[in-house]
Amino acid sequence: MDKFRVIEVKRSVFEDNDADAEKLREELKNEGTFLLNLMSSPGAGKTTTLKRTIAMLKDEMKIGVMEADIDSDVDAKAIIETGVRAIQIHTGGMCHLDADMTRQGLREFGTKDLDFVVLENVGNLVCPAEFDTGAIKNAMILSVPEGDDKPLKYPLMFSICSAVLINKCDTLSVFDDFDCKAVEERIRKLNPDCKIFFGSAKTGEGFEAWADWIRAEVKAFQNK
């Protein structure tokens, strides 16, 4: 038997998702649980990034992962192997999570004792950007093979994230048309304060800076 549950969440009945998201953020602040909403295209490396991030941080803070997927549970299986708590959320075909779906997942999961919870959103650069989940911060992963033009094509996603991790940088010699400077400029044009990290979840390159950002964010949040 797998050591995680699968939760089928239902689309919110609330018309005002933004107000509901603000309410959820207040609830999380009262609990002291930092929720990070992690987004990307399919296959950009969200789960591999999480596995490495967890290995770096799990002795410092209590971590949990909520894996959102339309159907499968392969990601929750991978996360549970890292030794942290995980839950699989099935969105019932929905392409994103809203605040109420996130709350349903959090309640079933039980996150009050956790310091840092990651919501791995559905792999999609469009719809998840449009729905505030109520997370404390948004972050996204752009992988080198996807190309440096993605900020031009999916501007909203790049605008709403506090951090962008450029992943699979170990393949820059293969994808030699990926222009690191251009992608950075394109992101900054949309979102001047965004933290941008270049790294590889596979090799670990650049992950200290990414982990430091999480450490600082969680600490600042809990000291408020």
Added chain:
Amino acid sequence: MDKFRVIEVKRSVFEDNDADAEKLREELKNEGTFLLNLMSSPGAGKTTTLKRTIAMLKDEMKIGVMEADIDSDVDAKAIIETGVRAIQIHTGGMCHLDADMTRQGLREFGTKDLDFVVLENVGNLVCPAEFDTGAIKNAMILSVPEGDDKPLKYPLMFSICSAVLINKCDTLSVFDDFDCKAVEERIRKLNPDCKIFFGSAKTGEGFEAWADWIRAEVKAFQNK
């Protein structure tokens, strides 16, 4: 001045998209225009695939491309350089195209004299799978860097496509955990009759079989 127009399409007012899609398919049959709905994740290589496909087929048939994007027009610019007609459709933030949005694009484009029109859908494995565009056939691109587990995570997309092109196969030595046999089995389990092509839009490897499939489909359609 760019040699293509940008069309802002509006969400359909029709409640029954399936019926509207059937109607559009009939209209296309009467016109003799084969419309291919091409889908993938962001950055899987739709535009590069189209550029190579056009170079192989443009002396045999009259080709047009409708580029759908939320905002930018970088893809239409790239296509116009191949010498075929292109149009940029802006979806106004929408994550997919429905049949009526597709019809709006086709009408503005003027496709009656074209044999083969490709609709490059928004980069997204979720929502475009749920909305029949009215195209004669659906095809999708899965790129090697995305991973071989995608059919498990986005089953609907793999179920509705007549052909799947596994792209960026020139990087298989870098992404050496991508199991070609496993991905093929996973696709066949969802969609036994699906044509599966392994290739690289960058190197041209495997593209003869892909182009042959298009040739055969367009010919069969026009001889009906």
